[in-house]
Amino acid sequence: MKYILLIVSLLGTVSSLQAQDSTSVGGHTPTDTLPTKNEADALLADLTDSSETQPLLPHKMIFTQRALWGKKGLLRAINVAPLTTEGRAHELKVRRTMLVAHQVAGFVTLAGFVAQGLLGAKLYNAKGQEYVDTKQWHERMAGIINVTYGTTMVLSLGAPPPMIGAKRGFTTIKLHKYLAIVHITGMVATNILAHMIDSNPELKPYHRAAAYTTFGAFAASIVAIKF
Template sequence: MKYLCFAFFMYLSAGALQAQDSTAVRRDTTISPSTTDATDLLAGLGDSTEAKPDLLPHKMIFTQRAFWGPKGLLRSMNIAPLTPEGRAHELKVRRTMLIAHQIGGFVTLAGFIAQGIIGAKLYNAKGQDYVDTKKWHERSAAFINVTYGTTLLLSLTAPPPVVGARKGFTTIKLHKYLAIVHLTGMVATNVLAHMIDENPSLKPYHRAAAYTTFGAYAASILAITF
C-alpha cells in the first residue's frame, strides 16, 4: 500500500511539471494573490465592451481540474462558482495553501535532518541499542512520509493561478525539477528500507538514496527561499 501511495505521488508530480509552474508561493506571476481582491479582479474581467478573459488557465493538472476545473467537483456542487468574485477568493485560498506548503516543506526538511542523524547512529548500533534506535528510525520515517505527502498534496490541489508563468528558466521551475528527483528518491528509500531486513547488503544503496533525496529536497527549498 505504501508503494502504491508513493507511485501515485510520483504520477501527480510528473503531471505537475508539465501543466503547472507553481509549487510554492509564486514569485514569477504578474498577479499577486496577496494584493488581489474581488475589486481588482473584476476591474480586469468585468468590462463588457471587451472580450471576456478566461477565468482559469488553459493548463491545469488533473487534480486541480477535478476540483477547480469548469466542470470540477466544487463547481458542480456549487461550492465554488466560477465567477470573477469566486476566483478572487480562490486566489487567497491558493496563497494560504501554498504558504502551508512552504511551512510543511521546512518541517519535512527538519525531519530529514533528524532522520539522517538517527540513521547514522543506527548503522553503528549493536544489540539493544540497535533495536531502540531502529524504532526511532522507523517513527521518524513515518513522520517524514506523512509531512512529505501532505506538503505535496497542498501544492497539487491548490486552486489554479489566473495567469501563466513567465517564459524561460525560473527558480520555481528549478524547484519543480528537483521535486521529481527527491520524489523518486523518497520512493527508492522507502522500498529499500523494507528490503534491508531480508537483504542487509542493500544498506549502502538505501543510504545513498536517502542522501540523494535529502540533497535534492534541501536544494528545492533553497531554490524558492533565496
C-alpha cells in the same frame, strides 16, 4: 471726438472677447469634439466585451489543478467552487494560504530529514540494544516524515491555480517543480527499500543513496523557491 472714438474702440474689443469666451470658456464645447451616441455605445460595448472575455483560469495547469479546479473539475461539477469572478478572487486567497502552509510543512519535513539522517548514521554503527532503540526511533521518524512530506505535497498539488499561467523560459518555480519530481521519486524508493532491508541487508547502501538523494533534492527545491 477723439475720446468718443477711443471709447467705441474699447467697447468693440470687450465685445469681441466676450464672444470668444462664450464659445470656449462659457461651457459651450464645440459639438464636433463630443462622441456621438453610436460611438459611445460602441465604446461601452468594447469595454464590456473585454471584461467578459478575461480568462478566469490559466491555459496551463498541473493535472491535479485541472482535475479539481478546471472548468470541468470535480469542485466545479459538485458546485462547491463555481467558476465566477468572485469565486476566483476567493480561490486566490485560498491558494495563498495553502502555499504558505506548504512552505511551513516543507521546513518541518526538512528538519525531519536532518534528524532521520543522524539516526540513520547512528543506526549503521549501532549494536545490541542500542541498535534496537535507534531502529525504533528511525522508524518513528520515518512515519513522521511521511506524514509531513505527504501534507507538503497535497498542499501544493491541491492548491487552486493562479490567475496567470507560468512564465516562459527557465524560472526558479520551474526548477522547484523539476526537483520535486526527483525527491518524490527518491521518497518512494527510500520507503520501498526500507521495507526490504530486513530480508535483504545488501540493499542498505542503495537505501542510504536514495535517502541522501531525496534529502538533497528536497533541500535544493526549498532553496530555489526561497532564495
